[in-house]
Amino acid sequence: VKGNYRHFMQKEIHEQVRSLTETMAGRIDFQHNSILIPTLNIDEVDFDQLKGIKIVACGTAWHAGQVGKYLIEEIAKIPVEVDIASEFRYRDPLVDKNHIILAISQSGETADTLAAMEEGRKKGARVWSIVNAIGSQAMRLTDGYISMQAGPEIGVASTKAFTAPLVDLYLLAVMMADKKGLLSAQERSQYIAEISKVPDLVGTCLDRENQVREIAAKYKDTEHMLYLGRGINMPIAYEGALKLKEISYIHAEAYPAGEMKHGPIALIDEDMPVMAILPHDQWYEKMISQVEQAKARGGKVIVVATDGDTLASSLADDVLWIPEAFWMVNPVVAVLPLQILAYHIAAMRGLDVDQPRNLAKSVTVE
Ligand code: M6R
Numbered sequence: 517v518k519g520n521y522r523h524f525m526q527k528e529i530h531e532q533v534r535s536l537t538e539t540m541a542g543r544i545d546f547q548h549n550s551i552l553i554p555t556l557n558i559d560e561v562d563f564d565q566l567k568g569i570k571i572v573a574c575g576t577a578w579h580a581g582q583v584g585k586y587l588i589e590e591i592a593k594i595p596v597e598v599d600i601a602s603e604f605r606y607r608d609p610l611v612d613k614n615h616i617i618l619a620i621s622q623s624g625e626t627a628d629t630l631a632a633m634e635e636g637r638k639k640g641a642r643v644w645s646i647v648n649a650i651g652s653q654a655m656r657l658t659d660g661y662i663s664m665q666a667g668p669e670i671g672v673a674s675t676k677a678f679t680a681p682l683v684d685l686y687l688l689a690v691m692m693a694d695k696k697g698l699l700s701a702q703e704r705s706q707y708i709a710e711i712s713k714v715p716d717l718v719g720t721c722l723d724r725e726n727q728v729r730e731i732a733a734k735y736k737d738t739e740h741m742l743y744l745g746r747g748i749n750m751p752i753a754y755e756g757a758l759k760l761k762e763i764s765y766i767h768a769e770a771y772p773a774g775e776m777k778h779g780p781i782a783l784i785d786e787d788m789p790v791m792a793i794l795p796h797d798q799w800y801e802k803m804i805s806q807v808e809q810a811k812a813r814g815g816k817v818i819v820v821a822t823d824g825d826t827l828a829s830s831l832a833d834d835v836l837w838i839p840e841a842f843w844m845v846n847p848v849v850a851v852l853p854l855q856i857l858a859y860h861i862a863a864m865r866g867l868d869v870d871q872p873r874n875l876a877k878s879v880t881v882e
Pocket of ligand 1: 620675
């Protein structure tokens with residue numbers, strides 16, 4: 517049932533305050549300031565021997581994995597590689613018993629992801645998953661799993677099953693750092709305090725839906741859109757572009773912003789709007805200079821910017837405002853206006869938002 521919403525996708529976007537609360541519920545022990553995920557069987561891992569984690573996933577889940585690499589390497593200091601499952605499974609990857617394969621999957625039935633898990637298992641690796649569908653293969657065929665607790669996702673375009681694993685990956689990173697003895701009690705409670713703010717921050721973004729809809733009306737007839745991001749928000753550029761292309765059929769590409777001068781900047785003219793993910797973080801200055809370069813070439817620029825950023829609003833044609841957040845949490849917040857924008861553009865174009873052409877919710881064949 518869609519309730520008061522026109523489409524499941526819109527409903528699922530709005531469910532994210534609840535789904536993100538749920539994915540943390542029962543895992544954060546506020547009394548002892550610790551994180552507990554018993555289904556992961558983390559105590560079986562010998563962190564002294566662990567060589568690295570290989571994240572395998574497809575599509576939106578792969579984007580979540582790319583954010584996870586940042587979080588795990590930054591917080592837990594464990595090397596992470598992120599692979600597209602369909603590539604990993606045929607590459608004879610260098611994996612052994614001292615690696616963890618971490619699969620991310622909403623459905624838990626994606627053929628390539630399951631095959632990548634199997635490949636890892638054959639080579640002796642520990643296999644973990646972050647999965648939404650309860651009882652799915654990717655939940656059952658593991659040494660440990662994290663349940664996203666996002667609830668069923670009907671819309672083909674993933675929304676709440678993107679943000680839930682971002683929170684799970686953050687919790688996992690903190691938990692592993694703690695097991696390795698890297699965190700003081702104060703650092704641990706700081707990490708926990710920051711992630712606990714996420715549902716409210718997401719709620720603030722949802723309250724701004726009407727502002728995003730007005731911007732959607734301005735860009736609904738564009739034929740192209742270029743998304744740029746850097747650092748931990750680079751995968752958010754990829755995810756924003758995927759959302760737009762899969763439901764609105766607008767050609768959207770994403771690039772790490774530093775790559776612009778190596779080719780894609782040639783595309784920029786007045787018919788190529790640029791979406792820059794520009795929260796307050798350590799990549800901010802670099803992103804500002806990309807925005808200036810796009811403007812200098814006649815491009816229209818939309819930015820995802822932090823409340824109060826007058827420099828961003830003076831440079832950009834349009835701003836998708838997000839509330840201030842800890843930089844490691846920014847991806848969860850910054851993706852919200854991009855989901856809402858893609859949704860409204862597709863709805864305004866009169867398209868079948870929940871069931872886009874040529875796509876299936878669960879890709880059970882390769
Ligand atoms: O069920 P999975 O998370 O394994 O699905 C992987 C992709 O097919 C999926 O994330 C897809 O890219 C999204 N539905 C796109 O919005």
